[in-house]
Amino acid sequence: MTAVPVRAVAEPAGGGAPGVTARREFWARFRRNRNAALGAALVAAVVVAAVVGPWLSPAGYEDTDLRAVWAAPSPAHLLGGDALGRDILARLVVGARVSLLVAGSVLALTLTVGTAAGMAAGYFGGGLDAALMRLCDIVFAFPDLILAIVVAAMLGPGTRTVIVALAIVWWPGIARLTRSLTLSLRAELFVDAAIVSGTRPATILLRHVLPNVVPALIVRASIGVGFIVMAEATLSFLGIGVQEPLPTWGGMIRDGLVALRTEPYLALSASAALAVTIVGFNLLGDGLRDLLDPRVRAR
Amino acid sequence: MTGYAVRRLLGLVPVLATAVVLTFVANQFVPGDPIMTLLSDRSGDAALEARLRAEYGLDRPLWRQFASYVGGILRGDFGLSFRFASTPVIDVIAPGLLVTPVLAVGALALAVPAGVALGTCAALRRNRAADTLVVVGLVVGTSVPSFALAAFLVYVLGIRLGVLPVAGWGSLAQTVLPVTLLAVSPVAYIARLSRTYMLEVLQQDYIRTARAKGLRPRLVVYRHALRNTLVPLLTTIGIVFGGLLSGTFVIETLFNIPGLGRMAIQAIFARDYPVTMAIVLLFTFFYAATNLAVDLLYGVIDPRIRLGRRGAA
Numbered sequence: 114m115t116a117v118p119v120r121a122v123a124e125p126a127g128g129g130a131p132g133v134t135a136r137r138e139f140w141a142r143f144r145r146n147r148n149a150a151l152g153a154a155l156v157a158a159v160v161v162a163a164v165v166g167p168w169l170s171p172a173g174y175e176d177t178d179l180r181a182v183w184a185a186p187s188p189a190h191l192l193g194g195d196a197l198g199r200d201i202l203a204r205l206v207v208g209a210r211v212s213l214l215v216a217g218s219v220l221a222l223t224l225t226v227g228t229a230a231g232m233a234a235g236y237f238g239g240g241l242d243a244a245l246m247r248l249c250d251i252v253f254a255f256p257d258l259i260l261a262i263v264v265a266a267m268l269g270p271g272t273r274t275v276i277v278a279l280a281i282v283w284w285p286g287i288a289r290l291t292r293s294l295t296l297s298l299r300a301e302l303f304v305d306a307a308i309v310s311g312t313r314p315a316t317i318l319l320r321h322v323l324p325n326v327v328p329a330l331i332v333r334a335s336i337g338v339g340f341i342v343m344a345e346a347t348l349s350f351l352g353i354g355v356q357e358p359l360p361t362w363g364g365m366i367r368d369g370l371v372a373l374r375t376e377p378y379l380a381l382s383a384s385a386a387l388a389v390t391i392v393g394f395n396l397l398g399d400g401l402r403d404l405l406d407p408r409v410r411a412r
Numbered sequence: 413m414t415g416y417a418v419r420r421l422l423g424l425v426p427v428l429a430t431a432v433v434l435t436f437v438a439n440q441f442v443p444g445d446p447i448m449t450l451l452s453d454r455s456g457d458a459a460l461e462a463r464l465r466a467e468y469g470l471d472r473p474l475w476r477q478f479a480s481y482v483g484g485i486l487r488g489d490f491g492l493s494f495r496f497a498s499t500p501v502i503d504v505i506a507p508g509l510l511v512t513p514v515l516a517v518g519a520l521a522l523a524v525p526a527g528v529a530l531g532t533c534a535a536l537r538r539n540r541a542a543d544t545l546v547v548v549g550l551v552v553g554t555s556v557p558s559f560a561l562a563a564f565l566v567y568v569l570g571i572r573l574g575v576l577p578v579a580g581w582g583s584l585a586q587t588v589l590p591v592t593l594l595a596v597s598p599v600a601y602i603a604r605l606s607r608t609y610m611l612e613v614l615q616q617d618y619i620r621t622a623r624a625k626g627l628r629p630r631l632v633v634y635r636h637a638l639r640n641t642l643v644p645l646l647t648t649i650g651i652v653f654g655g656l657l658s659g660t661f662v663i664e665t666l667f668n669i670p671g672l673g674r675m676a677i678q679a680i681f682a683r684d685y686p687v688t689m690a691i692v693l694l695f696t697f698f699y700a701a702t703n704l705a706v707d708l709l710y711g712v713i714d715p716r717i718r719l720g721r722r723g724a725a
Contacts, residue, residue, distance in 0.1 A: 247426070254427040256699050258658035259692055263434060266680050266688055267441040343557050350559050351665060351677050366559055370666065373563065373578075374571050381567065384560035391555040 149400020155393025166206025174207040183376040193378040204360035216341045222280040231291025232318050249285035257282040265353040275354045294326045336398035339391045362387040431696045435689035442685040446494040490690035495682045501690045511671035516656045519594035527602025535610035553600025558593045581669040590667045594659045598652045609641035650703035657695045
């Protein structure tokens with residue numbers, strides 16, 4: 114990669130007067146990109162449901178009501194009840210919260226670890242770089258779900274296990290991306306200038322390298338969210354993810370599939386919620402990539 | 413070419429070594445004492461306990477256990493099951509060895525032609541209704557996990573219409589839904605890439621030349637364009653295969669299919685970690701071998717690779 118696209122990537126993050134224009138241009142293009150707008154709307158709907166839903170819901174997600182066991186949708190239970198008579202809608206919105214919190218935690222972990230490792234590897238090079246990249250190669254050598262299953266077996270099922278397992282699977286991707294961007298930034302004049310003026314490496318990385326890496330990381334993260342949500346649901350579906358009594362969409366689909374013949378509401382509503390969320394994040398991520406990545410934009 | 417093949421083969425060693433160490437370590441994390449679990453109500457029988465401990469090698473120091481673990485794997489021996497006393501892991505998973513490959517190969521055989529056909533059709537009708545339809549389908553196919561899609565398909569085809577069995581393994585009809593669902597995500601992935609590659613190839617000079625000399629459009633696509641999209645597609649087969657292996661965990665659990673994926677998950681709950689880890693090792697070996705085979709094949713097809721100029725590709 115040459116120096117030019119890196120500066121172009123940095124544009125939207127810049128402050129001051131040019132930044133305002135760039136930001137306005139970004140929003141204008143964002144509105145024209147129908148996929149991104151649709152994705153943003155779907156994601157916003159899920160986020161609102163996750164934040165406000167549990168608070169509006171008359172029934173708690175753990176409340177069992179014997180009269181509502183496998184109940185059909187009714188005014189009291191808008192989407193019916195599950196095997197224990199728990200309100201499906203209440204569990205769906207709490208499930209949204211669980212799903213988003215897990216995805217957010219995984220993102221926070223992978224972005225912190227991956228960015229730090231990638232910048233250090235790209236900036237300092239040498240043995241550290243070689244060691245970190247070999248570590249990434251090893252993680253990449255496993256099909257990702259299989260590695261997550263091994264971690265789940267070691268730590269025992271649970272929310273923390275899911276977060277750790279998915280973070281282990283995802284950080285190398287972030288590290289590789291950050292490393293390659295850091296390598297090209299390392300050759301920039303402004304980094305040389307900082308070095309000769311005696312700036313410490315930590316300051317150079319945080320003040321000069323990091324801001325130029327952030328836009329690419331935003332794109333990468335927004336594409337990754339959908340996959341993280343899917344991976345969490347998969348582990349929970351297999352029973353080695355988030356555990357009862359916390360509701361998760363993956364777990365609800367598993368419970369619902371058993372009773373699909375007579376009581377389809379649980380499996381179908383949880384499947385729909387999961388599908389809408391992942392499609393939303395993927396549309397938004399693809400849209401943001403088109404908007405922020407100059408190589409795609411040029412086409 | 414031989415030098416390249418040897419280098420790639422040697423590159424597998426650290427990966428497989430890590431997999432062996434990782435699974436050995438994971439086996440140490442089994443909850444509780446596996447021998448006491450095996451003994452269950454005969455836990456007072458000290459002689460039996462000592463015999464089992466010796467048979468499982470758990471009375472030896474950890475490094476000796478590791479040495480015999482590695483030695484066993486090299487001979488195709490994955491140790492003994494913690495759930496079925498004195499039964500070799502390989503005997504426990506043997507029935508699954510005949511099931512999972514059928515699923516995975518079936519899905520691959522479905523996914524590659526379907527994906528290439530969909531992607532090519534979409535590219536040839538760029539920005540028309542058929543293209544839009546395919547692109548929307550691809551977003552759904554790559555986004556929606558198989559078990560969520562399964563809820564809808566099983567409900568409509570299996571329950572409402574009753575045309576397909578909803579679970580089990582053995583008959584041809586029982587393979588239709590699992591293989592199709594397993595293939596959905598790879599179809600979407602392959603179609604997406606083959607659409608992109610086809611759009612790129614169609615812009616090349618040699619396509620214009622072929623058209624200019626009056627070749628029929630059909631021949632231009634089949635003889636000139638399609639062949640050149642298949643080369644980069646080949647590299648993705650490794651990734652697709654990895655996805656299929658992961659997919660079998662879900663699909664086999666979903667449809668109660670007695671394959672390796674369901675065994676691995678059930679073994680976690682049964683605290684039979686040696687079975688889970690043997691399957692993890694097998695899948696990792698298969699995955700690494702597929703990637704190696706794809707890389708070597710790519711070197712055969714594209715001479716730029718075997719000359720070592722990776723960047724040129």
